[in-house]
Amino acid sequence: MKIEIDLPLCEGHAQCEIIAPDYFEVRDDGLAYLLKDTVEPGDVDLLNSVVQRCPTAAIRLRSTEADPQ
Template sequence: MRIDVDRDACISAGNCVMSAPEVFDQDDDGIVVLLADPVPEAEFDRARQAVTLCPAAALRLAPE
């Protein structure tokens, strides 16, 4: 699984980091940083939850 990240759309809510800390982090400005590309299989459910919870729709599941 891959995730597309739109750093320009990110509003620094941090839902992604709280949902999937092995996959996402935030830089010094609070903007999302993708840590795992591709996402490890063990993190699929958490990563999907992060995509769903992103209030800015800055995360999308990428086509395989």
């Protein structure tokens, strides 16, 4: 599963970084950047929580062919 940030929607609220600091970093330009873009198998619930908590719905998870069914 891959993570995508729609940067034009990001307003730098940093909920993503607070919840999942291993994946997201809000930089000096006030935008969130991915530290890694592939969801570790044990982190699916964590990343779903990030998706739900982003105030501007800027984060999406995208299934990949490598994901277990």
